[in-house]
Amino acid sequence: MRKQFARVVLWLFLLGGPAVYAQSGMTDSQVIEYVQQALQQGKDQQTIAMELLSKGATQEQLLRLKSQYSGAATSGSSSQAGEGGAVQDTGTRARKTTVANATDGEAALEGANTDEMKETMKKRQKLKVSTASENGVFGRNIFNIDKLTFQPNLNMATPENYRLGPGDEVIVDVWGASQNTMRLEVSPDGYVNIANLGPVYLNNMTIKDARQLLKQELGKIYADSANNIQVTLGNIRTIQVNVMGEVRAPGTYALSSLSTVFHALYASGGVSDIGSLRNVQVARGGKTIARLDVYEYIMKGLIQDDIRLQDGDVVIVPTYDELVKITGKVKRPMFYEMKNGESAATLLKYAGGFSSDAYKKSIRVLRKDGKEFSVKTVDDIHYSAFKLIDGDVVTVDSILNRFNNRLEVKGAVYHPGVFELSGSLNTVRQLVEKADGLLGDAFTGRAVLYRERENLTKEVLPVDIEGILKGTSPDIALQKNDILYIPSIHDLQDMGKVTISGEVNKPGSYTYADHMSLEDLVITAGGLKESASLVRVDVSRRIRDPKGTTEPDMIGQNFSFGLKDGFVVDGEAGFELQPYDQVFVRRSPSYNEQVNVTVDGEVLYRGEYTLSTKSERLSSLIQRAGGVSRYAYVRGAKLRRVANEEELRRMEDVVKMVRREIGETLATSLGLKVDSTFTVGIDLEAALANPGGDADLVLREGDVLTVPEYNNTVKVNGAVMMPNTVSYAKGKSVKYYLSQAGGYSANAKKSQKFIIYMNGQVAEVKGSGKKQIEAGCEIVVPNKTKKFNFATVVSNATSFASLATMLASLATMMK
Known part of the structure; x- marks a missing residue:
């Protein structure tokens, strides 16, 4: 009913708050009676709220009634009238806990139910948590671990020796002929007050003694023999405990009355650097009543010494002995x-x-x-x-790093490894047999036995392994730490490898085998590539003469062969390879892959084209692309070229030199780096007018020819008052265009003006420059400098078609 009443109040808020819809009011009892009747009739909360508003109930009145009902539902002392005037408890029997099922200090703080206990947990959380280390004292960190708080379980069965004190709650249940539940709190004077009976003194009594006393006293008013009386402990009090001596934070702590010495030590931050874990003392009433050895708990789990504390107890941690x-x-x-x-x-x-x-x-x-x-x-x-x-x-100390019965066999045996020197394994023959015998490639003419002398030096003993196994030579007794090495015939011969390179699918080095032919090696290398020459396969060979005494004139042998379908058809018959031979499969001079170039812009058929000859030129490419369109600006055509390895190396050298001159910071801010492509200055108009002439450049792979549309502007850049782009006017001088940019600036170097054309060519201004100015070009006025430096060049880099063009030009000058 209480929950339903609360929902009615909520609906009242939603439906308009404090508005009053009727003149006549309702008393509190009328409101409660009306709600009960409406609920029995099955009305919902919204309907009840509307009807209450219409009858004159107010928001303040309903809030007051809701508060009274909510308080009655949660109060530990509230009850409902039952049959025969008995009182039935409706509160929870769970004790208020300092921490409920806590596993760390944060949970302990949340569970603290008094201001004093919360303050204790806050102080504890501020203390630094230490961990065990090799230089730490064993056990000292046990009271510094947040996950180990030693918090008492307040909902456990009440210990029989628990002593009551002011603040404890005693729950008395009566059932049988009468039914009643009483929750009695011990007063500061130590009494509990029982209706119709009066005060009963329980202070400092054990729960066992208090149970007997209350049963005796309550028997006076519940005299019927059919009545049963049970006394249990409800909410428990907070006690004050002093923790003194060598702890990290000595002081007075508010703890649960079920707390033990270990929890008090945890609350005080644990033992200090000179505190004792073996002699923790508890003083009560001026007398030492217990001594605790924490090691007994750590080593054996014994907790009988971890006594329960009482109000006013003093925990003393002395210095260690x-x-x-x-x-x-x-x-x-x-x-x-x-x-x-x-x-x-x-x-x-x-x-x-x-x-x-x-x-x-x-x-x-x-x-x-x-x-x-x-x-x-x-x-x-x-x-x-x-x-x-x-x-x-x-x-x-550690044991010695040596063995007293170790044998080892290495080399050409089936199971090389370490074995035990024993009564059944103490000779060379037995060791070989233990290793499952010799491999097929074992060299039996001579084995080696490495032995350790008494003075720990080494000696080597020759072993006739073949004779020992056949019984023609005496067996050799083994000693501890002996190592038997049986070589393989491959270990004694330098078999080497053979190498194949060139036009094969898997070039590399391969293991040599007897009677290996050239065909065998080609097949092992994955066969020939499409580009391989079948008429020229070369083999080079080392010169060997183990008995030679003079230096020969010949330093290598060379052989040449022809192949067909992977077999030798031309050369020395029955030729076999030898260790360290090198085979070179040459590339056929008649093999060429496609070489592609690109034409873009104002041509009829733009796109990629494959060169027909190595000497194909610009004019041929334009012709194959259907010629230029009527919108093409041929004089502005430019060629973009992919740098080859040599050109890239020269440009990298230029970049390094520029970086040294202007510094890394400026070079980085300018984005100074080597580009893989650069612009080549061309005159396509001259090339088309005279095919095959000097202006008609020979193309190479990756070239991109761009034919732009007509551009009737001229850029003015550099040391001018206002860099500008103006309309091209045929026949106008350089001075005219400079005036369109406000004229020279104060630091202009007037005598060294130059022009950059759309096709990438650069020209120095001569005279008035009337005949030099073309549509789409750029006039650059450099700054005055006392001497030439790369910073000046780079500062004008934006005026070039690209930074790569500048680097390529400088690289060409450095040849």
């Missing part, structure tokens, strides 16, 4: 806090024992005796008797 370090071959090398009288055996147990490669016969102890250092060697039989003191450093 002994701190000992263990290094070397143990599972957990680090510092450990030891109690007086604990032995080396106990330290080894704390460190997790020896690692697998530890030397276990003895350990070394470095000790400070008050005056100087001393070293003590402790044998394994004395580990339990040797007592450690503060400052000891225990070292566990």
